[in-house]
Amino acid sequence: MAGGTVVDRVIGHAVLTPERQAAVFVSGPDDPRPAEALSYAELDRAARAVAAYLQSRIDPGDRVLVLHRPGIEFAKSFVGCLYAGAVPIACPMPDGSGHHLARATGIALDAGPRVALTDPAHLPIVHAWADQDGLGRIGCLSSDGTADLTSAQWRPPRRTARDTALLQYTSMAGGDHRGVAVSHLNLADNAATAARLLGWAPGTRLCNWFPLHHAAGLIAFLEALFLGATTVHPESTGFARRPYTWLEVIDRYGADVAIAPDAGYELCTGQVDDEELARLDLSRWRQAVDIGRPVRAKTIGEFSERFAAAGFRPEAFVAGYSLAEATMLVTGGPAGRRPRVLPVCVESLQRGRVVEVGGEAGGLELVAHGTVDEDAVRIVDPASRRAQPAGVLGEVWIRGAGVAGGYWSSDPGRRPVFQATTARGERGFLRTGDLGAVHAGELYIVGKLDERLVIGGRVIHPEAIEQQVRRLGGPPARRIHKVFTIPLPDGEIAVVLELDGDAADPEDATRLTSAVRARLVGYLGLPVADVVIVPCGTLCGLSEGGLSHELMCHLFAADALGPVLEEPGRADAPARYQVSTGRLLDLRR
Known part of the structure; x- marks a missing residue:
């Protein structure tokens, strides 16, 4: 798959497949508004107008907070930032939820954005938030300023594939916010990984549990833009209360790929009743990607059993290992084969080894996260930095073109996680902090390194x-x-x-x-x-x-x-x- 920037790829799709849908945004069950679709040609035109608007107000490389409710305007603004050569940051709207308010403020303080871009209806809210939290230096812009602009006024930015495309923020305990600097090259490699491991292609229709201000939701959206695929975005705020709405969108819009956390599949199993189940047709769903930490065999088994009556096939499940510092997807699949479940001896695990036991022995069930690329993945003893042999627990270290260059801001007190070197002098690894092992060529994640008791x-x-x-x-x-x-x-x-x-x-x-x-x-x-x-x-x-x-x-x-x-x-x-x-x-x- 060709590389380049997100801008290059969207322009290419707009020329070759202008009518293909880039994204579909579906309103919640209590929202009477119809679904909104955006073709690649429409996205290209809208992004050029947003970029022209921004280029008269900011410089290339400036950070921009994108503060939109999930919907078509978010897609236009975020991609428009990329067209302008800016560095967009997807951020939840700072109203309502205290968690969203704290997250937006933490991100703004860390990233130092030049402006915040929102829609006219929420501009007063964004202004009030910025003034209240001491962020008055951030300019607040309304996306309706693009109304009188045309694509002819856009100037293509001088950005390369190695330039930072966006900051995606992860939250840590104590309110710490870390912005991962993701380049266009990182995005291109991650999209290629999804195509290679999972078979994602231009005809793929992908439905995501995660909202677009979440790293997993945003990166899947951008990967689809690289590939020329279509993403379907349901209103996600009510999934925990009624997970049936997610499944209903998968059915109604013919999504063949869907992504959710392990807890999402578990909620569907426990809360979708028989009457709702009878209304679902999940036979077109060929890939159910579970990116939970951890992925649980019990979740996969119970979901498969519950939704078999709706046409769901257990081999559709894919266990994915992902993290923001590696753009998103690291390993997963293979597609079309139910993930392997490995029952391991708990006593051996306590001694740092993965030893398979018979299922009747009641061992801890670990789920395989796909085949390991031996050049890209190492299991390393964190103290000695020595690579561990198969079957021995250690910290998961990874490297490759999908691994980001680092965090936007660096605290000298933090343990370095990028550009780590093994005891044998192998360089360029990301220390994930995850505890895992390789068994029979596949990766198994046990938990976090610092969570062992x-x-x-x-x-x-x-x-x-x-x-x-x-x-x-x-x-x-x-x-x-x-x-x-x-x-x-x-x-x-x-x-x-x-x-x-x-x-x-x-x-x-x-x-x-x-x-x-x-x-x-x-x-x-x-x-x-x-x-x-x-x-x-x-x-x-x-x-x-x-x-x-x-x-x-x-x-x-x-x-x-x-x-x-x-x-x-x-x-x-x-x-x-x-x-x-x-x-x-x-x-x-």
């Missing part, structure tokens, strides 16, 4: 604990959406469970917490000090589809999950570690 001298991986909780029988277990394990200073653990809204019942909570304790004590011999149950959607996520164990530990230690009840016999425990049995917290109050 040391309890009683044993190394315990949170995923081993969480998978045991998810295996619990009975109706309450089917309503578990997320499980998080938190180490306590006296050698015990706390377990945080997220349930759906209908499962917020005190009797259910009591039964479930007793079952969790019994399971973990009996299977892993772990002392469980605390089981916290929260309704679905109330945990403070870093971004759509993900939540950091590190952040959860901070929230728990700060007693930020709600009122704490003291368990008998622990009156001398520090206040932040006082324990309750089966308390039901509603963080929405």
Whole structure:
């Protein structure tokens, strides 16, 4: 596939396939507005007008916050920034959600944008936000300023494939925001990776769970522009409440590829009822990409079983390993083959080795994330920097043209993650912070390197604990959406469970917490000090589809999950570690 910049590719598609849809934006179920489609020719014309507007106000390389509601105007503005030679930053609208407000402010402070571009309806909101948060130096522009401009007034920017195309921000615990500087070359390589591993092509129609201000949503959109494919964007704000709407869009618009976090597939399994299921035809869906951390065998199995009646095929599942620092996709597939599930011995895992056991032995089930390119991926001991042989755990190091050049701003206190060198002198690796191993040529991700728990001298991986909780029988277990394990200073653990809204019942909570304790004590011999149950959607996520164990530990230690009840016999425990049995917290109050 040819490289070049995003601008080169969109112009090429506008010439060769002008009527092909570049993007379709679908309103939510409660929004009467019809879907809006944008052809490649229309996108090219609109982007030139936006670029002409920006070129009279900013210089090439200036950062621009793109603050639009999901929709056709976002696509025009973001691509228009690229046409202007600016560096766009997709950002949630700073209103309503406190999380979105904090994220927008954190990004603006780190990136130092020259202007913020929004639509006329939200210009007062953006002005008020900038003034309120001390960001008055940022110029606020309205996209309606392009109305009287034509493509003839656009001047092609002098940008090369190695120039920074955009900043995509990842959120860290404590409100830290890191902007990954993604070049046009990075985007081109990632699009080529999707084409090679997953078979994405000009005829692909891709439906994304993630919104466009999320890295996974944005990069999939841009990869489609490189390939000349079509992306379908449903209104994503209500997916957690009614995931059927996502599946219905996949059906109605004939998407053959769809991307979602593991939790998204899990929500669909648990919340789509029989009546909704009967209305779905998923037979055209050939690729269901799961980019969860981790991808769970239980999720794949239960989703496949539930939606078989709608024509969904289990071989459509693809487990993808992705991260923002590598633009997005690193490994995945192969397409058309259900991901391999490897049951491994928990005791061996604690000793740093991946040893396969029979399924009947009840080992931890790991899902393969695709075949490893031996030149691009290493499993490395983080202390010695020595590459590890197959079957041995270590930090996943990767390199290649898809790996970004670095973060926009650098804190000298941060552990360097780019341009790492192995003990043998192999250079140019990105340290992912992910813990994994290679087995039979495929990559398996166990968790995060800094999330391993040391309890009683044993190394315990949170995923081993969480998978045991998810295996619990009975109706309450089917309503578990997320499980998080938190180490306590006296050698015990706390377990945080997220349930759906209908499962917020005190009797259910009591039964479930007793079952969790019994399971973990009996299977892993772990002392469980605390089981916290929260309704679905109330945990403070870093971004759509993900939540950091590190952040959860901070929230728990700060007693930020709600009122704490003291368990008998622990009156001398520090206040932040006082324990309750089966308390039901509603963080929405």
